[in-house]
Amino acid sequence: MPPKKKHLQKKYNTLLAIYKINQSLTSTLKTNKILSEIIDTLIKEMDADAVSIRLLSKDKKRLILRAAKGIRKEHWHKHFIKSDNGIAGEVLAQGIPLTSNNIFKDKRYVYFPWLKKEKLHSLLCAPLVFKEKKIGVISIYNKKSFFYKKEDGEILLMFATQATIALENARLFEELQKSYLSAIKTLAAIIDLKDEYTRGHSEKVSYYADLIARKLRLPPIKREMIRYAAFLHDIGKIGVEIAILHKPGSLTPEEWKIIHQHPVNGSAIVRELGFLKELVPIILYHHERYDGKGYPEKKKNEEIPLGARILAVADSFDAMTSKRAYRDALSKKKAVEELKCNRGTQFDPAIVDAFLAALAQSKNKLPVPEEGC
Secondary structure, three states, X not given: OOHHHHHHHHHHHHHHHHHHHXXXXXXXXXXXXXXXXXXXXXXXXXXXXXXXEEEEOOOOOEEEEEEEEOOOHHHHHHOEEEOOOHHHHHHHHHOOOEEEOOXXXXXXXXXXXXXXXXXXXXXXXXXXXXXXEEEEEEEEEEOOXXXXXXXXXXXXXHHHHHHHHHHHHHHHHHHHHHHHHHHHHHHHHHHHHHOHHHOOHHHHHHHHHHHHHHHOOOOHHHHHHHHHHHHHOOHHHHHOOHHHHOOOOOOOHHHHHHHHOHHHHHHHHHHHOHHHHHHHHHHXXXXXXXXXXXXXXXXXXHHOOHHHHHHHHHHHHHHHOOOEOOEOXXXXXXXXXXXXXXXXXXXXXXXXXXXXXXXXXXXXXOOOOOOOO
């Protein structure tokens, strides 16, 4: 192929790779996945023997290695530099790509022994900058000396720009998630404060529900939704009078109607909080029974959402092992017996089995219940 045509083909391939990495990065908001995608692309598209991505520490004083390939893992814990040191520091300060074609003789470079062991000689480093906000640097290495040219710096900068946008989006999303969780925990605390007997109930139900979800190997996003729903499952009780919640004797038919309404009221409250709408069916149906005798809609079996079936077991176990106005707490052994006796009637048998197996493996190991109901 003639040199000019070869050059044009290389440019086309580069632009195609940038387009593909952009499509890939916009499909995820997970920082680790973004870092991995960037590194794999650069290894392939820029003939790199090693790649590293360093992000600024919160105090802006250090560049910490967050991801790498071609660098042995045992060096990672040592591998950070001051943000104003070396080529990386210079790149960050100037905001432009810089090259070193013989690292071992370049006085600007902060030396690391592993470089010699890996026989890496050439370095190209570009800044990660988002709207004038500096977040780190990306470096590619090659075992050949004098390997990188000026146009390679321009290409790396294009990749770095895509990477920076994706990393900032991921950071903002993670901050938003933390804010959501904080809001959810605040709402849960308000619920628990209303009833002295259920203080801490939401947090324990969330813990038990997550044990089940992990045992069932549900994906992280599903587990997260179930945990959030567990924190808020009783939010509908905000509208229930304390006299009913604390009544030591049997409830009247009218009082039962009010209690049975709390999943409906709770789901209505959560529906108004747009970012929590996925929790609505879990909260609405967490008092349904596997045999169809629950409330509010008498759903049965798989008609009940999986999250609600998980919550039913977690909620019941904590309720049984906690003191209430109308009864003392059951022992954990007795609560396990109750779960086993209601397996297939009140509760989904698969969920009960998963919960008991998870409990047996957790720190809260329980005694084996006696056979029979």
